[in-house]
Amino acid sequence: MTLVTYSLQAGIALALMYLFYRVFLERLTFYRANRFYMLGYTLLALALPFLNTGGLWPKRVERLSATITRLGVETRHAAPILPSGELPAATEPIDWISYVLLAGMVVLSIRLLVQIFSLLRLWDEASLAGRDGRIRLFRLPYPLAPFSFGPNIFISPQTQDSPDLQRVIEHEEIHIRQAHTLDILLAQLLLVFQWWNPFVWLLNQSMRQNLEFLADQGVLDRGADRKEYQYLLLSVSGQGVPSISNPLNFSPLKNRILMMNKPRSGKVQAMRFLFALPLLVVLLVAASRHRPTPAGDGLYHFHGFAMDAGNLQPIAGVLITEKTSGGSATTDQNGYFRIDIPLGQVKDFLLINAIAKKTGFRDQTIQSTIRLDSTGAPATKGVLTDFGMAAEGPETHSFVTDQVVDNEPALLQKDPDAMRLAFNSEVAGQKEMTKIRQAFDSSPHIFYVIDGKSYVISEHGGFASVDGTVKTVFVNGKTPMTGEELNKRYTKFQVKSEGAYDAVVAKEKFGIDENVLVVNLKDEN
Structure with a gap:
């Protein structure tokens, strides 16, 4: 998963979560429930791109289809298909979007560090004025609106001498006891990673405003006079305060006063939170899709x-x-093997380079180029790579071939019938190829067309093939000629390796939108 993909998926989930809050929950006085909704769904949105919830839903049970399709391009050889230098090189485009995202994250990270440094500097300049358990009261040397951060309350000299000091401390104490600083820090980190997302900036504002609703309601529940408390808020409005703290004068004060004067939401309105369940299902389904x-x-x-x-x-x-x-893997009693190769940051093509070893047999080299689609997944599903090993001795015949099955490869390990079907299909194909190989052995030619397929062979019996009649064969990866021209100029005894490319790869490598064959000649020296 790329940075861009993760940011987009998480951003969409955060936008849906915020819109739901804005439409259904924002005007309710269930401030504690609103807080947990925003925290919970924010964490879910950040984790969502990493989740695979497909196991939560019923799955259709399938058996491997009886249909076996031979690949349009196949290679059977005793030596590697092509040297690694001949495999198509994937070009890596510059990922400008990722660079822009990272640049924004760096800028917002610096911004956050500056805010923290400014707060620490205030802390260093403040003097301890009192302590109540873990809660500490600090007095600042200059006027600022009262605020808290962690277990610390900061007040100015004017506030310390004010008759409203007790209400100020009550307000900030509620922030501390309910650990509101954690919400503030989460919102700030969210801005770093989702700086491009306007809904996250709105979410940050809503999260902080809801914390003030909680603190205001707590002060009123302790017996504060509503009007006097609201006048207190108005008296400290406009004063400076650190942006990553819980300030007494967090704006807009108008909304806070409106919510304080609003009647408590009834239990019936709490049913709105049930509407969050369909949103949860939508997000989980999205994760599975x-x-x-x-x-x-x-x-x-x-x-x-x-x-x-x-x-x-x-x-x-x-x-x-x-x-x-x-x-690595070792074949079982059916000759079956499986190696899971992480695709990671592989783009366009996966280059497979394997070797098979078994006492009593010659080592078998297996090289293959797997084309990936735009999502980074293999373009062809269900490919089985089968190979025949040559026993030690004068016999040098070996082969590597691919076949495509209709359903997922993992089903082979669960279905003995499917395993047997796939193996028998390969055996049938090899028996058919034995007849074709007899034609190869009786002639020095390199290029053949047999039963609607085109072949090129090398000295030791290795060959590559594609469906249809090939118009172009590339010699040493660069010189094009027809099969007839190839047979007139060279013999199979001059070929050291052979290969085949389908039309998609050939277009990228040679600029020809058709299947092609390739032969590499021995050095004349």
Whole structure:
């Protein structure tokens, strides 16, 4: 997940949460419930992009479909398809939006640090005037409106000599005992990460205003005269105060006075909080929808079957190590293996470079280029990578091939019938290819068209193929020619490796919107 994606998803959730508060809850006098609503839904919105709530909803149980599709581009080879330098390089565009987001976060972080530093400087200049348990009263050397931060109350000399001192202390004591400083700090941190979101600035204002409603109501509940207390608020309006504190004169005072004079909301109106439940469901459903399904959960499932290239029987105990990710797996009794490769920040293409080892067999190299779609998930779902290992000895034939199954790859491990079907499909394909390979062995040609598919082969029997008749073959990755021209100029004994690209990759690499084949020739020296 990118910074932009996270910021957008969290920002949308915060906007919905704020709009709900503004429409249904803001004018109610359930200040404590409003506080917990804003705190709870804010934390939920920040966590939402990381949640996968798909497990909360009923799932459709599926079995693997009996349909097996051979990939349009496949490669079977005894050597790597192409050197790593021949694999398509993904260009990394500059992510200007992320840079802008980070720049804004830096600016707001500096702003917050300056505010904290200013508060600490005031604290350093103040003198302790009294203590009640953990609550401490500090006197400032110059006039500021009364405020609190943490367990500390700050007052000016004028306030200390005022007959309203007791009401001021009661107001700030309520902020302290209810830990309102935590709300203030959360709101400030939220501004750092969501500085671009106008709803978060409005939410910050509403959160702080609701804290003042709570403190005002607490003072009135202790027996303060309503009008005298409101005159006290008016008397300190306009005085300076640190922005990350709980100030007595937090504006707009008009709203505070209106809410103090408003009759208490009845129990029937508390039913409005039930409307927050549909909002919760919407957010949780969104979390289950924007998160990838198990087939695209931020991982590429590199899996398939290992078999003996000679008799097409599964091989158990083959150790497959994927070098790029460092992941490894050992084949089971069915020859099946699975390695989950984190996609992370991979863009456009995932380059797989694996090696398979088993005593009594030649090491098998497996290289593949997996194209990713715009969401960062594999463009082709359900790919099985199968390979046949050559036994030690004069026989050098081996192969690597891909097949596509209709449903999620994970179902293979749960469904023996599906496992057997996928393996038998590969065996049938290999038997068919044995007949085709006989045609290769009887001729020195490199390029063939057999049963509607185009092939290029190398000296040791490795080959690559694509569906249809290929018009262009690239020699050494740069010289285009037709298959007929290739057969006239070169023989398979001059080919060290071969490969195939589908139209999408070929367009990016060669500028040709069609399937192409590639051969790399041995050095003439």
